[in-house]
Amino acid sequence: xxxxxxxxxxxxxxxxxxxxxxxxxxxxxxxxxxxxxxxxxxxxxxxxxxxxxxxxxxxxxxxxxxxxxxxxxxxxxxxxxxxxxxxxxxxxxxxxxxxxxxxxxxxxxxxxxxxxxx
Amino acid sequence: xxxxxxxxxxxxxxxxxxxxxxxxxxxxxxxxxxxxxxxxxxxxxxxxxxxxxxxxxxxxxxxxxxxxxxxxxxxxxxxxxxxxxxxxxxxxxxxxxxxxxxxxxxxxxxxxxxx
Amino acid sequence: xxxxxxxxxxxxxxxxxxxxxxxxxxxxxxxxxxxxxxxxxxxxxxxxxxxxxxxxxxxxxxxxxxxxxxxxxxxxxxxxxxxxxxxxxxxxxxxxxxxxxxxxxxxxxxxxxxxxxxxxxxxxxxxxxxxxxxxxxxxxxxxxxxxxxxxxxxxxxxxxxxxxxxxxxxxxxxxxxxxxxxxxxxxxxxxxxxxxxxxxxxxxxxxxxxxxxxxxxxxxxxxxxxxxxxxxxxxxxxxx
Numbered sequence: 416x417x418x419x420x421x422x423x424x425x426x427x428x429x430x431x432x433x434x435x436x437x438x439x440x441x442x443x444x445x446x447x448x449x450x451x452x453x454x455x456x457x458x459x460x461x462x463x464x465x466x467x468x469x470x471x472x473x474x475x476x477x478x479x480x481x482x483x484x485x486x487x488x489x490x491x492x493x494x495x496x497x498x499x500x501x502x503x504x505x506x507x508x509x510x511x512x513x514x515x516x517x518x519x520x521x522x523x524x525x526x527x528x529x530x531x532x533x
Numbered sequence: 534x535x536x537x538x539x540x541x542x543x544x545x546x547x548x549x550x551x552x553x554x555x556x557x558x559x560x561x562x563x564x565x566x567x568x569x570x571x572x573x574x575x576x577x578x579x580x581x582x583x584x585x586x587x588x589x590x591x592x593x594x595x596x597x598x599x600x601x602x603x604x605x606x607x608x609x610x611x612x613x614x615x616x617x618x619x620x621x622x623x624x625x626x627x628x629x630x631x632x633x634x635x636x637x638x639x640x641x642x643x644x645x646x647x648x
Numbered sequence: 649x650x651x652x653x654x655x656x657x658x659x660x661x662x663x664x665x666x667x668x669x670x671x672x673x674x675x676x677x678x679x680x681x682x683x684x685x686x687x688x689x690x691x692x693x694x695x696x697x698x699x700x701x702x703x704x705x706x707x708x709x710x711x712x713x714x715x716x717x718x719x720x721x722x723x724x725x726x727x728x729x730x731x732x733x734x735x736x737x738x739x740x741x742x743x744x745x746x747x748x749x750x751x752x753x754x755x756x757x758x759x760x761x762x763x764x765x766x767x768x769x770x771x772x773x774x775x776x777x778x779x780x781x782x783x784x785x786x787x788x789x790x791x792x793x794x795x796x797x798x799x800x801x802x803x804x805x806x807x808x809x810x811x812x813x814x815x816x817x818x819x820x821x822x823x824x825x826x827x828x829x830x831x832x833x834x835x836x837x838x839x840x841x842x843x844x845x846x847x848x849x850x851x852x853x854x855x856x857x858x859x860x861x862x863x864x865x866x867x868x869x870x871x872x873x874x875x876x877x878x879x880x881x882x883x884x885x886x887x888x
Contacts, residue, residue, distance in 0.1 A: 419803075419855075419859060420855075421853065421854045421856065421859070421868075422805050422854045425805065425852050432603065432606045433607070433610075435603065436603040436607060439603060440636075443596070443636065443639055443640045443643070446640065447642065447643040449583070449644065449646075450645050452576075452646065453575075453577065453580075456575075457575050460574055460575070479555065483555075486552075489853055490548065492868075492872065493545060493853065493872055495872060495876065498866055498868065498872075499866075501853075501868075502855075535842045535878060537844050537847070537849045538842070538878040541849055541878075609852075612844070613810050613850065614809045616811070617845075619844075619845065
């Protein structure tokens with residue numbers, strides 16, 4: 416049966432890419448507060464301590480990992496490697512290795528944010 | 534070699550560079566000092582590092598590389614989906630370059646008043 | 649004999665008329681094309697579809713089967729793993745009637761890469777032979793079987809939104825002509841392939857084309873090869 420894994424990978428790349436671009440905008444906006452002095456900056460950061468933003472950071476981690484690993488997959492394919500295995504490369508590299516890296520980061524992030532555990 | 538080929542190549546190179554820059558950036562922001570390790574992200578904790586021109590340079594380079602890659606990706610999406618002719622495509626490219634320049638300046642400005 | 653529900657798209661002069669489902673009886677190894685004939689013969693003689701050779705050589709019967717562009721004559725009904733067969737026209741092409749599409753946009757793109765052979769020595773009286781052991785033959789092995797069925801064109805995610813993109817078949821053809829040591833028309837083809845909005849740069853390695861090609865051509869590989877070739881100044885003087 417024909418599987419269109421490559422198409423899903425492409426869509427994922429675009430969606431995460433746009434999400435990361437949006438994040439970059441918000442991030443530069445916040446960091447810009449550095450120029451307004453300690454009070455303005457610390458206030459801005461305190462705003463982002465809300466648990467909703469902490470969950471957002473975990474989502475950001477997922478987006479970065481998926482986009483980066485799939486980007487590596489695309490670069491490998493563009494260099495002419497692994498064409499016969501492009502779908503399995505998606506599942507093993509982007510999703511498989513991605514899940515491992517995600518959990519390695521998300522679990523400590525979650526514990527630290529929710530339980531203030533180090 | 535065409536401009537399109539250079540840009541295509543550029544997306545791959547900047548992508549690879551971003552992986553490394555991101556790891557470095559994340560390490561410096563969250564693991565490089567005791568205070569940061571404790572999660573105390575305050576003006577003081579960050580200023581201690583960012584006062585150095587080396588780190589400012591790396592951050593600014595990171596921002597510019599990220600903008601090239603991100604806005605370049607956005608340009609691809611627009612060209613794929615917009616029913617736009619060659620003239621309009623050039624306008625879109627010019628707008629994205631302008632937006633990128635303003636955005637980069639916005640980020641560079643963040644470092645100007647560090648005490 | 650098994651019973652299948654065949655759900656076909658109806659269309660009159662470009663205007664969609666929804667779907668109709670017909671029940672057909674098919675023998676064990678019958679194909680979707682057999683099912684379409686059964687619909688026409690036993691239910692509705694006005695139902696329109698295209699076919700010619702019935703053996704996967706001509707590329708005429710390409711349609712969308714359960715969402716995937718395929719040759720109807722090469723798709724066994726039993727291989728679909730579902731009791732319902734949904735047949736729709738190939739995407740990205742204008743519909744003429746029911747599941748028959750116009751291949752004009754496909755061949756418009758095809759012509760833009762100068763698909764015909766342009767000999768280096770048109771006056772020569774000698775046969776221009778490319779030996780079977782040559783680099784050209786080895787490099788293009790498996791890529792020469794295109795039957796211009798249009799499945800790749802229909803499957804391409806970029807073609808769905810970009811009317812200008814050349815599409816995998818045309819690009820693959822350009823590669824074959826460019827790599828042919830007897831062909832001299834390099835510049836016009838490279839120009840067509842380098843186009844910002846229509847050329848190889850519109851491919852985003854989705855691999856839909858490679859997945860659906862009934863001849864098993866690695867179309868994405870051809871396109872990716874050309875992208876890399878564009879980085880070199882004289883990519884086809886010496887084949888890498």
